[in-house]
Amino acid sequence: MQHKSDELFQGAAPYYARHRPGYPPEFFSELRRRFDLDGTQTVLDLGCGTGQIAIPVAAAVARVFAVDPDPDMLVEGKRSAAGTTNIEWLRGDSSQLASLNLPPLDLVTMGKSFHWTDRPALLTELDTRIRPHGAVVVVTAALHDAATVAPWDDIVRTLRDKYLGARRRGGSTYRGYQHSEETHLDVLARSPFCEVDVTRSGWSIERDIDAIVGLQFSFSYSNPAQFGSDERCAAFADELREALLDRYPNGTVTEPLTIETLIATRPTSRTTTRSATPV
Known part of the structure; x- marks a missing residue:
């Protein structure tokens, strides 16, 4: 991933896991x-979070390699996965x-993590590692859907x-939010995984006020480290909690959620000759 990837979510992991x-x-x-997942497949979840x-x-598979640059995310993931024996958590x-x-x-x-990577270079690398009929699955928030704004x-x-x-920061810099104008779909379309199916899923959840406050600390641009001190972080939380209660005195809010899933495969003509490189 681009940027100083191990500091993007500094202090965010417990909030990420919970909220x-x-x-x-x-x-x-x-x-x-x-993909006919039948307990025999191997999956890489890149930028796995928690x-x-x-x-x-x-x-549904034999093995999962859960990879993330933040060691605290891996700790929280292991805790959440207690009792699951076929996940290997890797920094x-x-x-x-x-x-x-x-x-x-x-x-x-990649669940909401593809944008942190050098996308063309990553897809070229994955072409050497994914078996002939395998795929890349990119999940993003539906950013341009006004109906799903919190x-x-x-x-x-x-x-x-x-x-x-x-101006949003990513880690200790602003670089994380100089987003490319090229969409994920554009990048995939000129990659080895150029056959792309796009689907959307929508649902909603109920959040209480503390969950909304905690959610803010799960983001790269508003994690606890961004505030510079525990005092400023607490002051933000207190002021946000008060403002939310003013608007939502019953203490609960419905949040609409939508994801966009891009399932990218190689052209059919290539899958008959392509083989993943053993490592």
């Missing part, structure tokens, strides 16, 4: 159906795959700008 929503059952059902994809998918990022001694892969998943977004933005400034 980031997982993925709907339909997402995993589609992976099982599409296991929102790795843990559920482990029930690393997309630029370090060669050092991880991975076997040939059937599936690579109803409290204006409150959070106002206070975040007050405490952290209007």
Whole structure:
């Protein structure tokens, strides 16, 4: 992954594990159906966070390699996966795959992490590691869907700008938010995995006020380290909690969620001759 990847989510891991929503059952059902997951496959979950994809998918495959540059994310993931024996939690990022001694892969998943990588270079590398009929699965938030903007977004933005400034940071720099104009679909379309199916899934969850506050500390641009001190972090939390209770005095809010899933495979003509390089 680009940038100083091990500092992007500094201090965020416990909030990430508790407050980031997982993925709907339909997402995993589609992976099982599409790739005939029968307990024999090997999956790489790259940028795994605290296991929102790795843990559920482990029930359908033989092995999962859950890779993330943040050691605290891996600690939280292991804790959440207690009792699951076929996940290997590895510290690393997309630029370090060669050092991880991975076997040939059937599936690579990236849940809201693809944008942190050198996307073309990563896809070229994955072409040497994924078996002929394997795939890359990229999951993103539906960023341009106004219907899925959190109803409290204006409150959070106002206070975040007050405490952290209007320009989002990624880790200790602003580089994380100089996003490319080239979409994930564009990048995939000119990669070895150029046949792409796009689907959307929508659902909703209920959050209480403390969950909304905790969620803010799970993001790279508003994790606890961004505030510079425990005092400023606590002041932000207190002010946000008060503003949210003013708007939502009953203490609960419905959050609409939508994900976009890009399932990318090689052209059919290539899968008959392509083989993954043993490692």
